Amino acid sequence: MTDYPIFEHDVIVIGAGGAGLRAAIEASANGVSVGLICKSLLGKAHTVMAEGGMAAAMGNVDDRDNWKVHFSDTMRGGQYVNNWRMAELHAKEAPDRVRELEAWGAVFDRTKDGKILQRNFGGHRYPRLAHVGDRTGLELIRTLQDHGVHQGIEVYMEVTVVSLLKDGGRVIGCLAYEREHGRFRVFKCKALVLATGGIGRAYKITSNSWEGTGDGHALAYDAGAELIDMEFIQFHPTGMVWPPSVRGILVTEGVRGEGGILKNNEGRRFMFDDIPDNYKNQTASDPEEGWRYVQGDKNANRPPELLTRDHVARCINREVKAGRGSPHGGVYLDIAWIKEKLPNSVEHIKKKLPSMYHQFMQLANLDITTTPMEVGPTTHYVMGGVRVDADTQESSVPGLFAAGECAAGINGANRLGGNSLSDLIVFGKRAGEYAAKFAQENQAGTINKDEVAAKAKAALQPFEREGGENPYAIQHDLQELMQANVGIVRTQDEMVEALNGLDLLRNRSAKTFVPGNIDFNPGWHTALDLHNLLIVAEAITLSAIERQESRGGHFRDDFPEKDPAFAKFNFAVKKTEDGAMSVSRIPIPEMPDELKQVIEEMG
Amino acid sequence: MARATFSIRRGGRETAELVDYQTDVTEGMVVLDAVHQIQAESAPDLACRWNCKAGKCGSCSAEINGMPRLMCMTRLDTIDLTQKVTIEPMRAFPPVKDLITDVSWNYEVKKRIKKFKPRKPDAEDGTWRIQQEDVDRVQEFRKCIECYLCQDVCHVLRDHAKHQEFIGPRFLVYSAALEMHPLDTEDRTGDLKDLFGIGYCNITKCCTKVCPEHITITDNAIIPLKERVVDEHYDPIGKLVKLFRKEKG
Incomplete structure (x- = not known):
């Protein structure tokens, strides 16, 4: 050893x-x-x-x-x-x-x-x-x-x-x-x-x-x-959609904070079409009020582009699915329009959003001070x-x-x-x-050398299987599977399909092979990462199947409404004795009165 | 679909060669995309650093057709693809494997620069009052993503290997950000002169040209720092006058 x-x-x-x-x-x-x-x-x-x-x-x-x-x-x-x-x-x-x-x-x-x-x-x-x-x-x-x-x-x-x-x-x-x-x-x-x-x-x-x-x-x-x-899972509403190789790269919400608006291919500012009830009294009633808000008018309410990310992402998804999207499958995010309001808009945009200006200029060959960006949802945060x-x-x-x-x-x-x-x-x-x-x-514990040796040996396996699976291909298939079946809009059937797909991928991931030597070998690193990705993907899918309602970053087409019964607990996954993943409900403790009062006061 | 050939350095610390790889080129691709495609298709053990793929982390620095660039921000449609495209690691640092270099020297240099030392807070609640115009310059320097392309192109490091005597443009910018920070009270001019070799820079502005963040390294950072060093250490009368002014102010 x-x-x-x-x-x-x-x-x-x-x-x-x-x-x-x-x-x-x-x-x-x-x-x-x-x-x-x-x-x-x-x-x-x-x-x-x-x-x-x-x-x-x-x-x-x-x-x-x-x-x-x-x-x-x-x-x-x-x-x-x-x-x-x-x-x-x-x-x-x-x-x-x-x-x-x-x-x-x-x-x-x-x-x-x-x-x-x-x-x-x-x-x-x-x-x-x-x-x-x-x-x-x-x-x-x-x-x-x-x-x-x-x-x-x-x-x-x-x-x-x-x-x-x-x-x-x-x-x-x-x-x-x-x-x-x-x-x-x-x-x-x-x-x-x-x-x-x-x-x-x-x-x-x-x-x-x-x-x-x-x-x-x-x-x-x-x-x-x-x-x-x-x-x-938070799907950020505004990722780049073009060119293909940069699809997913983030376009900061700051663009909307500075007055950027979302439009479909008909030129309609669609975010005004669907404002959730619990945000109605905090949202601008028309574009003029929205502009006043981003300009710092304390009596104005925020424009609907600044609703929560889950909601904005779903609205964009809806527009694209209804055929009202941009040429590359997104919608338009327009900050250039503020030239109607500000005489020095070009300088203003460059000063407030320098990285965005730079990113679009260099990667998409597009000047955001004159032209709307194409954006669409991107997996952003768990x-x-x-x-x-x-x-x-x-x-x-x-x-x-x-x-x-x-x-x-x-x-x-x-x-x-x-x-x-x-x-x-x-x-x-x-x-x-x-x-x-x-x-x-606490004192230091004792390292179990046999455990260390066994784990190190397991990690080296991908070098020893001549002719096995390409880890990049498995990672790619896993990403496709999750994107297609456990994405922004979810259904029971698709998620069950995802679970089956994950079983297959798990079997394949046990047979990865990487060529080359061990020095800085990204193929090997990718092979080892698969273990983590598979656990995470299973945890997401199992929890999402259990939550039979729609709430925040979790939207079920088969249960599109929020169900108050599901507000009472969180789902937890844990590894059982036999190595399988179990799901359980953990009740959310009662909020103390003083915090309840804060929420009531704030409306 | 167009195909292009990329000639990439393969090898370790001691020996290496350029190896040709062909891959498909699609609209909007950058050099890093080509490298990733080659990894997935034909060279899974090809080593390169990258993280954000959006020009914000400064990991994927390389020399593309001999020019120090970020691979993630170099579009293939800006390069002549009828010729082989060479991709090599930065030359000012020791090679480790393929496109990866040993940049640890940079981390050691940074440790030697005296840390930020703010003046006493301006307000009773422990906060400061600073005007935007007083931080504009420092904010320019703080855009730095530490890609070390400026270090790579600097002839003092690249050609003359003065790593022991000269800290390079990146750390002159870093020093400038500290020296020009409106709250900072530390003096680093002595170190810049005696330990960090600011005199080695002869203002060829190569660093400014390659900076992906478009920081005007030479004009805004290095030259004003050189002037400070001169004021503090080679101009005794000016120093006296300043001391007098400081006491009055």
Whole structure:
């Protein structure tokens, strides 16, 4: 048996996006030794793609804003199946976390009186998103990265975790390999934080990078943790649809926040056609009022383009299916029209949406200051993830914590734009703090060398099967299967078909073959990722079959209405003794009276 | 459907060769798409870095027909496809495998630059007041996606390998972002002069030309930094005057 080198830290954090970096910084600030593992180079995580901003009720632009409004907006957006305690903590703590970033060097856009500027976004009643043009995620990750490197955090770049390691019931480390030479490494710790992001690569059309393969979801599941809310997938309404090779790349909601409107091929502004009842009294009655809102008129209601993402995505889907779409199967998103309202619109658009201008110019050869964009829904975010305690972010497995997109609870059935970046820093900090506390209160466990050897051997299998399956082909088929059968609009029959398809893919994935040597071999990495994607895909499908209603990011054609009975619990999946996936209902605890009162007050 | 030939560096740290691959080209494709197609069709072990595929993470830097570019932002219809298209790794860093280079030096350099040190908060609630016009310049620098193409093209690093004495355009921009940050109180001019080799830059502006974020590296970052270094370290009278002004202000 090979002895793999062991790296030991009090706390190991897996994932170096916003949540992972924030967790590592906090744990380190609490005086423990921290190792931060990331699949890519530091500073490249998917957080850099976040464009619009981070939601925090600082009230810099509209002083009517406060944590109570933010809390009730988040709960309404999540259709009340959120973990209300997480939504409360998030709304209360986000402002301090944003200000802290400024103290660490972040340079936000400013108000006229020199404060951090905040912008409008879908589902937020007041301008709430602290931002830097349309590259807020980059600002966040760079600020944390540059702050973190001076704190003595040990960073392990281009290292991929294969499995968590346990001692008894507790997580005490993980087995990983470094990508350059494929060499295995054992990381030993007293507490471990998962901050691995999303699962977008389970779908064909996605805004996610190759890294979004649900690693943390699968690692936690295999270690015995529960995943909740997996049926709730956010399809962002506006991804690029042309050219084909960039299909899915995100077009920030900030375009609509700055006045962009959605039109079908008849030139009709179709978002006015269908406004959900629970948003009627918050939505503009005509285009004029909508424009006044984006210009900061406090007496105006928001335009229907800024309704929640699940709703906007379905409206776009409806227009395309009805034959009213654009030539490449999307609809039109028009920001150029504001030239009717603003004399300097070209400069204004370039200043407010520089990355979007750049992205369309370069990739689609299209000038957004003069021409409408073609956009359509793209898999963007998973509301579901590891079930955690709201205050500590600890999972049901001792020593295992999770934060950011791979954790669940705050968003319920649908996440509001801007609540992700703030989620990362609020709960990243909490996860780091409580993981450090756990590490200080517990001793290191014992690594089971036989378990390590067996897991390493299994990971090397794809090199040994001459003439097996091409892992890229299996990944491709899985993405097609999920896109076609468990997408924006779902039915029982299609999802059962997906489950059958997943069985076949699981069999194929056990026979993958990769040629070449082990050094930086992307074929091998793809083969190993399949395990994670298959778990995630099954979890989504099983949970979606169980939820026989439509709510937020989960829409059933066979159950198109919301059913109050389903508001009382979340679905959880868990690995059973025999290795199969089970689904159960977890009742949502009664909300305390003071929070109920907040929701009533806010209307 | 058109087919094109891509000549891609294959090999490890020591030895390598250019290998030709053919693949189909469809409308709107970028170089990274071609590399991915080749991986899926004929070279599953072809190594390249990439993440966002939208020009925001700066992972897929390479030299395409000899030009430092992001593979994800280089459209095939901007390249002559009747000729072989060469794709090679950045040359200013040691090769690791295929298109991947060892960029760890950059991370080490960054650690050596003194961190952000803000002045005391302006308001009682611990926050600051800053005007937008005072951060416009710094925001330009902070657009940097750390693709290191500027480092790759800089002749001080690329041709003369002065990695030990010179931090390169990326970290001059980084230093400028800190030095010109309206809240920052640290002084890095001594380090820039003595440790970071700012004098090596002779303003050929190659870095500015390749920057995918269109940061005016030389004019807006490096030249003003050079002036600060001169003011602080080679102009004793000016320094006295400034000191006097600071005390008054």
